[in-house]
Amino acid sequence: MDESTGSGYNGRRAEETKERAMMRQNPPWELEISLDDVLRGQGADPAQLRRRSPVLVEAAERALAEGRSLIQPAAVHREVAILRARHERLELEDGGFLAGALPFQHLAGAERVIVAVCTIGEALETRVASLMASDPIYALALDGFGSAAVEALANALCRCFSTEAETAGERTSLPLSPGQPGWPLAEGQAQIFALVDASTIGVQLTDHAMMVPRKSLSFVVGVGRDLQVRGSPCEACPLKERCRYRSDRDA
Numbered sequence: 001m002d003e004s005t006g007s008g009y010n011g012r013r014a015e016e017t018k019e020r021a022m023m024r025q026n027p028p029w030e031l032e033i034s035l036d037d038v039l040r041g042q043g044a045d046p047a048q049l050r051r052r053s054p055v056l057v058e059a060a061e062r063a064l065a066e067g068r069s070l071i072q073p074a075a076v077h078r079e080v081a082i083l084r085a086r087h088e089r090l091e092l093e094d095g096g097f098l099a100g101a102l103p104f105q106h107l108a109g110a111e112r113v114i115v116a117v118c119t120i121g122e123a124l125e126t127r128v129a130s131l132m133a134s135d136p137i138y139a140l141a142l143d144g145f146g147s148a149a150v151e152a153l154a155n156a157l158c159r160c161f162s163t164e165a166e167t168a169g170e171r172t173s174l175p176l177s178p179g180q181p182g183w184p185l186a187e188g189q190a191q192i193f194a195l196v197d198a199s200t201i202g203v204q205l206t207d208h209a210m211m212v213p214r215k216s217l218s219f220v221v222g223v224g225r226d227l228q229v230r231g232s233p234c235e236a237c238p239l240k241e242r243c244r245y246r247s248d249r250d251a
Helices: 011-020 035-041 046-052 054-070 101-107 123-131 136-167 185-195 246-250
Strands: 074-086 089-092 097-099 112-119 216-224
Touching (some): 035 054, 035 136, 054 123, 054 136, 074 101, 074 136, 089 101, 097 185, 101 216, 112 185
Antiparallel strands (some): 074 089, 089 097, 112 216
16 A cells, blocks of 8 residues: 555445445354463463473363353454555544554555454453452463453454455454554554444443453454565564563464
8 A cells, every 4th residue: 555645446446445344243253272371371381380280280171161151252343444654643444543653564555454352251250250269279260261262262353354365365464452562552442442343242441441341352453465464473562572482372
């Protein structure tokens, strides 16, 4: 996309983009969640826990067994044309925008942007709260399952976006979320929630830019034929230099 003049869609392309701009909720998901994912969801190194903390591994196994009955995966997304990209700001169809160094760096070459919010619902965090006083080890394991589940849901969404784009001869960018370096949390969340109606899946944004239910994620993905995919998700993370899981997750 030209940074000053926009994408120059013809009439047919504009109609297709208009259709894509409608809110879409996704059908039920079968999420791939492993025991190691649950352990990582607690901020732990699975290999070390297996050697040193069998009690925590057992709790994670219990969480993996019960957790699926406590989640209600849901997602809503909207695909919108990018009209112009300049001065670290992407101007979108219908008057919306994304502003920040991070989205500008990764999405300035895209033709469209997919804005998404996903959640696993509130039942799991209610269960975690009820267990925290009586069984904190298991409560934390369930919380780790919740973190793994919402990440798996976001990954499943991104795979769907990528497959759809590849079918059309296009590419997708890395998923970008508010709070990553170059996209302040409060500003980014406000931009996303102005573009997609997350209340349709029960997600609200607090005055402090936090999502409720807590196990929810918001992100954007660029789409385009000539899109240049830059780096990996780890490169946008503030913990990249000291993360013990970086090589494992990138492998």
